[in-house]
Amino acid sequence: MxxxxxxxxxxxxxxxxxxxxxxxxxxxxxxxxxxHHPELFFIYDSRAKDAMRQFNSIASPEFKKMVKIVPYDQEYAVFAFKCLQLKGNLNSEGIEMNNRELDNLLIEIANERIRVKMAKSHEPIVV
Structure with a gap:
């Protein structure tokens, strides 16, 4: 839905x-x-999408099957299913997160990558 x-x-x-x-x-x-409904919808943007790449989880056969049959926006569907799968993986490790907490985690990962990139670009040039 x-x-x-x-x-x-x-x-x-x-x-x-x-x-x-x-x-x-x-x-x-x-x-x-x-x-309007943070418990139902994940925030999707380029930063969240890039941060999701940090988690190299292998897609289960059920995941692959679900994504193929979803008749909606495939890119958002893949992202949402990956978020759900990540939440499940974290839960199995004893780390429970709601959708909002997962969104915050992804944004923090993305922001940290930006900080590291900016710090590297401001390093003095050694001749």
Missing amino acids: TLAIHSYLVEIIGSLESGDRYLKKRSFASKYLHF
Whole structure:
């Protein structure tokens, strides 16, 4: 149901744009829906997507099957399923997180990567 709602909102927002300017509003839709129901919707943006790569979990056969049959925004669906799988993996390690806490974890990982990158770019050049 959450994937259907997200996909519908992306479609509605996208239909407001004209012709070749049509852009998927995946990130905006996830943030808007998360604002109203943080327990149901994960925040999707480039930082969260990049941070998710930190967790190299192997997708289960059930995961792969579910993603293939979802008729909605595939990119958000994959991200949401990865979030759910990560929550399950953490839970099996004794670390319980709600969706909001997982969002915060992903953003903190992304922010740390940005801080490290910025620090490296400001290092003095050794000749």
